[in-house]
Amino acid sequence: MLGALKLRVWQPARSAAPASAPAHAAAGRDTASDEVALLDAPQEGRRSGPASQEVRVRQQPTHGPAVAREPLGVAPPPVDAGAVAGFDWQALRTAVADCRACRLCESRKQTVFGVGHPQAHWMVVGEAPGAQEDEQGEPFVGAAGQLLDAMLHALGLSRAADGDPAERVFIANTLKCRPPGNRNPQPDEMQRCEPFLVRQIELVQPRIILAMGRFAVQALLRTSEPVGRLRGRVHRYQGVPLVVTYHPAYLLRNLPDKARAWEDLCLAADVLAQSKA
Numbered sequence: 001m002l003g004a005l006k007l008r009v010w011q012p013a014r015s016a017a018p019a020s021a022p023a024h025a026a027a028g029r030d031t032a033s034d035e036v037a038l039l040d041a042p043q044e045g046r047r048s049g050p051a052s053q054e055v056r057v058r059q060q061p062t063h064g065p066a067v068a069r070e071p072l073g074v075a076p077p078p079v080d081a082g083a084v085a086g087f088d089w090q091a092l093r094t095a096v097a098d099c100r101a102c103r104l105c106e107s108r109k110q111t112v113f114g115v116g117h118p119q120a121h122w123m124v125v126g127e128a129p130g131a132q133e134d135e136q137g138e139p140f141v142g143a144a145g146q147l148l149d150a151m152l153h154a155l156g157l158s159r160a161a162d163g164d165p166a167e168r169v170f171i172a173n174t175l176k177c178r179p180p181g182n183r184n185p186q187p188d189e190m191q192r193c194e195p196f197l198v199r200q201i202e203l204v205q206p207r208i209i210l211a212m213g214r215f216a217v218q219a220l221l222r223t224s225e226p227v228g229r230l231r232g233r234v235h236r237y238q239g240v241p242l243v244v245t246y247h248p249a250y251l252l253r254n255l256p257d258k259a260r261a262w263e264d265l266c267l268a269a270d271v272l273a274q275s276k277a
């Protein structure tokens with residue numbers, strides 16, 4: 001399929017060519033307008049520098065409550081980033097499942113933690129769960145997820161939780177709860193959910209991060225630049241190489257950009273291959 005489209009077929013140096021990706025053209029979650037730059041109003045408590053700087057979080061006891069104390073009767077208490085920074089996988093899963101730090105907890109069916117190998121070399125960061133993800137409790141299970149899986153498969157990668165970490169991805173979203181009606185994530189929701197993603201990345205320790213769509217880019221790179229201007233080169237998040245690409249839901253509506261997204265994935269694979277050479 002890739003050859004027919006005159007697209008590059010990426011092949012890992014050390015193994016046989018992976019199966020090519022089937023085309024998926026079904027419509028998906030209609031959220032990520034990746035062409036549009038948007039950086040919201042200054043957000044309470046978010047770190048303001050570029051994401052390549054260290055996130056400063058308080059190192060606190062590892063198993064305290066995951067919410068900080070705030071005056072009663074105002075807003076729900078935010079996630080206690082210092083506590084979350086010390087969580088192991090189990091504590092983190094529990095904290096996400098129990099989170100009531102923003103309004104999305106009222107409308108969600110369940111939280112969507114993330115999926116994949118806990119030591120995957122690849123980490124994919126998307127936007128937020130949609131209706132199907134909210135139902136199933138797993139990210140990217142709808143049409144956009146099928147496209148994502150097909151692209152990953154073409155690189156010899158899967159979201160399986162076991163197996164060779166070099167051939168695995170961990171997939172997480174910037175938000176762990178579905179925004180009602182699949183609306184865009186709000187700044188305060190992103191801010192409150194952020195410690196969970198930060199800790200997921202710390203625990204996985206990926207060798208390459210794929211930021212898919214503008215909300216992942218905003219969360220990880222702290223920039224209002226549109227995806228189209230950030231893709232095609234290597235950024236850094238906490239020292240980890242990061243490649244920006246289009247959100248799969250956007251690709252379902254903008255077929256010409258699929259070829260560009262594929263180039264982005266090949267770039268990420270090249271960066272990783274070079275780092276291992």
Ligand code: URA
Nearest residue numbers: 126127128129139140
């Ligand atoms: N879009 C996302 O960004 N994440 C999902 O989990 C599903 C659709």
